Amino acid sequence: MANKHVITLIVNGKDYTLSVEARRTLADALRDDCGLTGTHLGCEHGVCGACTVLVDDKPVRSCLMFAVQAEGCSVRTVEGLAKGDALHLLQKAFWENHGLQCGFCTPGFLMLAAGALEADPDLSEEEIRDILSSNLCRCTGYQNIIKSVCLAANEMRACPPSADR
Amino acid sequence: MSAIGRSLKRLEDRPLLTGDGCFAADNRADGQVHMRIVRSPIAFGRILDIETDEAKALPGVIAVWTAADIADLPPIDFRMTRIAGLEPYRQHVLARDYVRYVGDPVAVVFADNPYIAEDAAELVFCDIEEETPCLDATADPVAFMPERDPALLSEAAVITKSYGDMEAAFAGAAAIIEMELKVGRHTGVPLETRGALAVRDPETGVLTMYGAAKVPHYNRDSIARMLGLEPEQVRLSEGHVGGGFGIRGELYPEDVLVCAAACRLGVPVKWVEDRREHLMAANHSRDQVHRIKAAVDANGFVRGLVDTFYTDQGGYVRTHGGTVSDLAAALLPGPYLIPAYHVEGHIRLTNKTPSGTYRAPGRYETTFVRERLMDAIAARLGLDPMEVRRVNLIPEDRMPFDRGIEALGTHVLYDSGKYHDLLDRTLTRIGYQDLKADLARRRVAGEAVGLGIAFFVEKSGLGPHDLVTMAVQPDDTIEIVTGAASVGQGVETAMAQICSDVLGVPIERIRVIHGQTDRIAIGFGAFASRVTVMTGSAVKIAAEALRDKAIALAAPLLQADVRTLTLEMGCVVSRDSGATIGLAEIVAQSGKDLDAEGLFRADHMNYPYGIHVAQVRVDEAVSGIQVERYLVAYDVGRAINPMLIEGQIVGAAAQGIGGALLEEFIYNEEGQPLATSFADYLMPTCHEMPPVEVLLREDAPSPQNPLGVKGAGEGGITAVGAAIAAAVDDALGRPGLITSLPISPRRLHALLRR
Numbered sequence: 001m002a003n004k005h006v007i008t009l010i011v012n013g014k015d016y017t018l019s020v021e022a023r024r025t026l027a028d029a030l031r032d033d034c035g036l037t038g039t040h041l042g043c044e045h046g047v048c049g050a051c052t053v054l055v056d057d058k059p060v061r062s063c064l065m066f067a068v069q070a071e072g073c074s075v076r077t078v079e080g081l082a083k084g085d086a087l088h089l090l091q092k093a094f095w096e097n098h099g100l101q102c103g104f105c106t107p108g109f110l111m112l113a114a115g116a117l118e119a120d121p122d123l124s125e126e127e128i129r130d131i132l133s134s135n136l137c138r139c140t141g142y143q144n145i146i147k148s149v150c151l152a153a154n155e156m157r158a159c160p161p162s163a164d165r
Numbered sequence: 166m167s168a169i170g171r172s173l174k175r176l177e178d179r180p181l182l183t184g185d186g187c188f189a190a191d192n193r194a195d196g197q198v199h200m201r202i203v204r205s206p207i208a209f210g211r212i213l214d215i216e217t218d219e220a221k222a223l224p225g226v227i228a229v230w231t232a233a234d235i236a237d238l239p240p241i242d243f244r245m246t247r248i249a250g251l252e253p254y255r256q257h258v259l260a261r262d263y264v265r266y267v268g269d270p271v272a273v274v275f276a277d278n279p280y281i282a283e284d285a286a287e288l289v290f291c292d293i294e295e296e297t298p299c300l301d302a303t304a305d306p307v308a309f310m311p312e313r314d315p316a317l318l319s320e321a322a323v324i325t326k327s328y329g330d331m332e333a334a335f336a337g338a339a340a341i342i343e344m345e346l347k348v349g350r351h352t353g354v355p356l357e358t359r360g361a362l363a364v365r366d367p368e369t370g371v372l373t374m375y376g377a378a379k380v381p382h383y384n385r386d387s388i389a390r391m392l393g394l395e396p397e398q399v400r401l402s403e404g405h406v407g408g409g410f411g412i413r414g415e416l417y418p419e420d421v422l423v424c425a426a427a428c429r430l431g432v433p434v435k436w437v438e439d440r441r442e443h444l445m446a447a448n449h450s451r452d453q454v455h456r457i458k459a460a461v462d463a464n465g466f467v468r469g470l471v472d473t474f475y476t477d478q479g480g481y482v483r484t485h486g487g488t489v490s491d492l493a494a495a496l497l498p499g500p501y502l503i504p505a506y507h508v509e510g511h512i513r514l515t516n517k518t519p520s521g522t523y524r525a526p527g528r529y530e531t532t533f534v535r536e537r538l539m540d541a542i543a544a545r546l547g548l549d550p551m552e553v554r555r556v557n558l559i560p561e562d563r564m565p566f567d568r569g570i571e572a573l574g575t576h577v578l579y580d581s582g583k584y585h586d587l588l589d590r591t592l593t594r595i596g597y598q599d600l601k602a603d604l605a606r607r608r609v610a611g612e613a614v615g616l617g618i619a620f621f622v623e624k625s626g627l628g629p630h631d632l633v634t635m636a637v638q639p640d641d642t643i644e645i646v647t648g649a650a651s652v653g654q655g656v657e658t659a660m661a662q663i664c665s666d667v668l669g670v671p672i673e674r675i676r677v678i679h680g681q682t683d684r685i686a687i688g689f690g691a692f693a694s695r696v697t698v699m700t701g702s703a704v705k706i707a708a709e710a711l712r713d714k715a716i717a718l719a720a721p722l723l724q725a726d727v728r729t730l731t732l733e734m735g736c737v738v739s740r741d742s743g744a745t746i747g748l749a750e751i752v753a754q755s756g757k758d759l760d761a762e763g764l765f766r767a768d769h770m771n772y773p774y775g776i777h778v779a780q781v782r783v784d785e786a787v788s789g790i791q792v793e794r795y796l797v798a799y800d801v802g803r804a805i806n807p808m809l810i811e812g813q814i815v816g817a818a819a820q821g822i823g824g825a826l827l828e829e830f831i832y833n834e835e836g837q838p839l840a841t842s843f844a845d846y847l848m849p850t851c852h853e854m855p856p857v858e859v860l861l862r863e864d865a866p867s868p869q870n871p872l873g874v875k876g877a878g879e880g881g882i883t884a885v886g887a888a889i890a891a892a893v894d895d896a897l898g899r900p901g902l903i904t905s906l907p908i909s910p911r912r913l914h915a916l917l918r919r
Contacts, residue, residue: 023280037191038184040407042356043440047843050356078184091182095174098812102653103181104188104357104407133852136843138356138408139653140812141819142851 007071012080029067038078049135052108059115078107099148101139168665172808187404189360189376194433201282203272205264208516208836210293220288225281232259243486256481265480268445298516298836302477319514328569329505334469338460347905350452351828357407360437363427377401379414380690403680409652411522450523452477465553469505479519492527495572501557536619536887544900581865613783617891619884625876626698628767636760641749648688649700667708670735694876707763771867773875775799777884781892788914798860802875814881821885
C-alpha cells in the first residue's frame with residue numbers, strides 16, 4: 001500500500017500538491033491533507049451527502065471519489081462559498097431561516113444547492129425538493145432547509161453572483 | 166423589548182455555515198495515532214482465542230489490545246437509574262469471556278494512520294464458540310453467560326409501579342379491553358458519528374478528551390475513576406456536536422479506550438467510528454412489547470389499567486441503567502386520570518446492540534400504547550375517539566396533579582396543564598368536523614385517507630440543580646459559563662436571550678461557554694430536556710445578581726442612591742440625573758470584578774403536553790403510506806425563542822415519522838444485524854416529510870421555575886407513532902389494525918392480505 005501518487009488538486013482556486021495512496025478518498029484528502037475540515041463524513045457510503053463538494057462545478061460525494069480521480073479538477077468546498085466576510089446568499093438564507101441545527105449536514109446541503117442553482121437558476125420548489133432529497137439531515141425535518149434554498153434561489157435570480165469563482 | 170419570546174437568529178450559526186466548525190473528527194494533535202475497534206462478528210458465543218500476531222506485524226501498527234491487556238479496567242457504570250441487580254450486566258470496555266452482540270468490541274488496534282488501523286483490524290481473528298442467540302425479549306429468560314455464571318439469567322430487573330384499587334376497577338367495568346402492542350428497535354442516529362481525541366500533557370499529566378458531548382462532567386469523573394486518576398487530572402472538552410438525541414455523549418467503551426491508550430501509549434489517540442460501526446455499536450432504543458388490559462365504563466372512562474411490558478435491552482445494561490423502562494412504567498398513564506394502574510416492566514437482555522435512551526424515551530413507546538388503547542375503546546364502544554379522550558383527560562382544576570408514583574427517583578407531579586383547552590384549540594385549528602367529512606368524501610371516491618390524533622404528556626427539566634457563572638469582560642461582552650452541553654439545539658442563543666432579557670445587552674455581546682469541565686466545577690449536561698429549564702433558570706438568577714451588583718458598584722461612581730438606578734440596555738442609568746455608565750466601564754472605574762453566580766434547584770420535573778395530528782394516504786397497491794399533513798400542538802409554558810422551538814418540533818416529528826414508518830434494526834435468526842448502512846436503515850428524506858404545522862402554546866407556564874418554561878426538545882416526536890397508526894386505521898377503515906411499529910411496507914402488505 002506504500003505506492004503513492006503525487007497529484008495536484010485545485011481547491012477553492014488554490015493548488016494543493018499531495019502525495020496520496022490510490023485508495024485515499026477525496027474527502028480524506030480534503031480534510032486531512034488540505035486541512036479543509038468543513039467537508040463532513042456522515043456515512044462514507046454515498047447516502048447521506050454530508051461530504052458533497054463541487055468537482056468541476058458538479059456536486060459529487062467526496063467519500064465515493066478517490067483523490068487521484070480529482071487530479072487537475074477544480075474542487076469547491078464550503079470553505080470557498082463566502083467571499084471574505086460576505087456570506088453567500090445560501091449561507092445567509094440558512095442563517096435567517098434556521099436552516100441548520102447541529103450544522104453537520106449543512107456544508108453538504110449548501111454545496112449541493114449551490115451546484116444545482118448554478119446549473120439551473122430557475123429550479124422550481126418541487127425540483128429543489130427533489131434534488132435536496134439526495135442528502136440527509138437528522139435535526140431540522142428539512143422544512144427550513146427547503147425554505148432557505150428556495151428563498152436564496154429567488155435572491156440569486158434577482159442579483160446573480162458574479163461569474164468569477 | 167424583552168429578548169424572551171423573540172425568534173432571534175442563532176449565535177451558533179456562522180462557523181457552521183462557513184466550514185469553521187470543530188466536530189469530533191476535526192480535532193487533531195501532533196503525533197496522534199489512530200484507533201480502530203475489532204468487533205465481534207458473532208451475536209453470542211464464548212471467546213476461545215483472539216489472534217493478534219498478524220495484525221501486530223503490519224508495518225505502522227503500534228499496539229493491539231484485547232481484554233487481557235486492560236484487565237484492570239472496571240466495567241462502565243450506570244449514570245442514571247441504578248436498580249439493584251443490574252451490576253452483573255454492565256459492559257466491559259473489551260469483551261471478556263463472551264461476546265454478546267454483533268459489534269461487541271473484542272480487540273483494539275492502534276496504528277499511525279487510520280487506513281492501516283483498519284487493515285490491521287481485519288487481520289485480527291476471533292475464535293468464538295457460537296451459542297444460540299436470544300433475540301426475543303418476551304421469551305423465557307436464558308443464561309447471560311452460561312459457563313461463567315449459569316444462574317445469572319437474562320432478566321436483569323423488573324420494575325413495578327402501582328396505585329389505586331384495581332379489583333374495584335375491574336369489578337364494575339362495562340368492558341374489558343386487552344391488547345398487545347409493539348414498538349420496533351430504532352434510535353437517534355445523529356448525522357455525525359461518534360469520535361474522540363485524547364491527549365495527555367506530558368508535563369502536567371492532565372488528560373484531555375476532545376469530542377465530549379452531553380454529560381462532560383459526569384464522564385470526566387467516570388473516566389478518572391476507571392483509569393485511577395483524580396478528576397482534576399482529566400478534562401473533557403466539547404466542540405461542535407453533530408446531533409445528540411440521547412444516544413451521543415453517554416460513556417461508551419471507545420471513549421474509555423482512547424483515554425486509556427493516550428495514557429498508556431504516551432501519544433495522542435484519535436478515534437472516529439464509521440457509520441456501519443455506529444449502527445451496530447452506539448445505543449439502540451425503543452424495542453418494547455406491551456400487554457395491556459383495561460377496565461372501562463360505558464362512557465369510555467378507563468377505571469383501571471394493567472400493563473406488563475418487556476424492554477429488549479440488548480447485550481448489556483449501559484449507562485442509562487433502568488431509565489427507559491422506568492420512564493415507560495411511570496409515564497404510560499399520560500394525560501388521563503386512570504384511577505387504578507399497575508405496571509410490571511421486565512428489563513430483558515438479548516443478543517442485540519445494547520439499548521439506551523432516544524428522544525422521548527419511554528414516552529414514544531407508551532404514548533403509542535396508551536393512545537392505541539383510547540382508539541380501541543372508541544371503536545369497541547362506538548364513541549368518537551376525541552370524546553373518549555375528553556372523558557379521560559385530567560381536568561384543569563385537578564392541577565397540580567399527583568400521579569402517586571415516581572419517575573427517575575422524582576415524584577410524578579404534573580405541575581400545570583389545560584388539557585381540554587388544548588384539545589379544543591387543536592380541533593378548531595384543523596377544522597375537525599369539516600376535515601373528517603372531507604376525508605370521508607375522499608374515501609367514498611376511492612382514496613384510502615385517514616386522520617389520527619394522539620395526546621401526550623412530556624417531561625422536562627430534570628434536576629437536581631444547575632450552576633452558571635457570569636462575568637463582564639473588558640471588551641464589554643458578558644461571558645456565561647455553564648456545565649450544560651450543546652448538541653446542536655441552540656443552547657447558546659437561548660441562554661443569551663434569557664441573560665439579555667435581564668441585562669438588556671444584545672445577545673451578540675453575550676458569549677456562552679459550555680461543555681468545558683475545566684471552566685466550571687459542576688455540570689449536569691444536556692439531556693431530558695433540562696437545559697432551558699435548569700440552566701436557563703440559573704442564567705436568570707445569575708443575571709439578576711449581576712444586575713444588582715452592577716447597580717451597587719455604579720452608585721458611588723454616579724453619586725446616586727441605588728434606589729434611583731436601573732439597568733437598561735446594558736448600562737446603569739440614574740433616573741434622577743439621566744447619567745449612565747456601561748458595565749465594562751463600571752469594572753474599569755471601580756476596579757472590581759463584575760460577576761455573579763446562579764444556582765437553580767428543582768426537586769421535581771415539569772410536564773409539558775401536546776397533541777399530534779396526522780393525515781395519511783395509504784397506497785394499497787404498493788403498501789405505501791404518505792403523510793399528507795402533520796400538526797403538533799405543544800404547550801411549553803413559555804417560549805424563549807419560538808423559531809428554535811419550532812425547529813426542535815419539526816425535526817423531532819421527522820424522527821418520529823422515521824420510527825413510525827421506516828426505521829428498524831432488523832436481525833436475522835443468527836442475530837446478524839441487517840440494517841448497518843443508510844441503504845438498509847432508512848431515515849426520512851425531504852421526500853417523506855409532509856409540511857409540519859406547529860401550534861405553539863404558552864397557556865400553562867410551569868410554576869416550578871422563575872421563567873415558567875418547560876422543555877421543548879422532545880414533544881415533536883412523542884406521539885408520532887400513535888397518531889400515524891390511528892390515521893392508517895382510519896384510512897383503511899379497520900380500527901385496531903396497527904398494533905406494531907414501524908408500519909413498513911412489508912408489514913402493511915402482510916396486514917392488508919389478512
